Amino acid sequence: MKVFDSNGNGVPLGQILAVIFDVDGVVTDTASVHAAAWKRTFDEFLLDRSRSGLGPFRPFDLRQDYRRFVDGMGRSDGVRTFLASRDITLPEGDEPNRPEALTVSSLGDRKDHYFLDYIRRYGVAAFPSTVAFVHELRDRGLRTAAVSASRNCKAVLRAAGVTALFDVRVDGIDAARWSLPGKPDPALFQEAARRLAVAPSRAAVVEDSLAGVEAARRGGFGFTVGVDRAGQHDGLIDRGADVVVADLGELALSEKKAVPWITGA
Template sequence: MTHVLDSQAVLFDLDGVLTDTAAVHRRAWSALFTEFLPSVVPDAAPYTDADYFALVDGKARAAGVRSVLASRGVHVPDGAADDPPDAQTVHGLGNRKNVRFTDIIRGDGVEVFDGSLRVVDALGGAGIPMAVVSSSRNAVLVLETAGLLDRFAVVVDGVTAEREHLAGKPAPDMFLTAARSLGVDPARTVVIEDAVSGVEAGNRGGFWVVGVDRGTGVAALVEAGADEVVTDLADLLAGGNSG
């Protein structure tokens, strides 16, 4: 077990780790697929939160769309990243989901987990650099809305991944890019993740990985490679709870 205050740096996932926006993502994905799937496969199994955790959570938007469609035997063209939200393409569906997500964020704001804020405050007070590593293309919007953007020296998100041609989670590329930007050793750096794909990415990158159980389940996080699992990040300041 490690202690975050003894690390060279800490790399946070965003949705579900720092902010309660994972719940907003779940709402937006559910609205999308509850409407779309019956229109193409009338007898398709209903989309549920279990699909979110198994097929979508932590992945780039287009990858999440592909995973859900494949699970129902549905194929649509990939299209292009700038497809309009009404396009019947992978990117069109992803952009339709994003419209729903941003509408909710702009209307309801962003909730920051209290325990996560305590950890960010403690790390900032100790002078330990922090980064956000998120598959979301909305990471900067969410951080700005939450008032957190200036707390992080580096943000590696879905926009960065596209610009720099980085493989998305569960590949370790995004975390390794953040570590290089901070000038730190992955072996002495902590990754904090709530998604199986993110935990796997951190593990594959050689980081110490803390899994946060926000509904994925301790067993799934440990199986993916979490070195320890907590239910609240504040547990890390008290020594943590082993997974």
């Protein structure tokens, strides 16, 4: 069955020159690791506040809080957004006269420390279906990019053994260096398209987060595949996904070479 866009038209892969993949949750099975690192970070912070008499302890919810406030966002944006949901505000950067003070930056650093510790302990796995799909795209002559809001994207791709599958990588380090806003702003995807030398309208995006799918829509990308690993099919469609699959193994490419089509298995 052909995959159709919102207007009921078949979307030919022949009109797409490149495919941009979100890393965590699409390429690698690290979304749960990010969520666990965020939970440890925020729960420690919230418990300390509760012990100091600043309100009852209400822990970070791995499903609802992660999806709503940090999934797909840059590190600092995730800290600000989640804390705002609890009516908490922290200073932005480190305070030279108070090195022990908690800030948006220090909480983000703590989260990164926990994330990298989990990676060192347990490693990283790439989704086999995604790896196979990327290989097939590249065999057809399409270029590919890996995009992540995380500053640890390079380490994750290397640990998963998939660095060579992507012509371009745009990550949280690039976002900080060039002041690129996080998702749902399309800046990260647009930067990947720029580096691939392709117009957004001639590129597809593969995303698992609501913010990422919305970013692809806002950026005018030619086709968006939503990967539903968290039971949010309708939300992905609402944010702009042209098609939603549970796994990229559900997508295949026809044997047509002149105008190949994305088809559902």
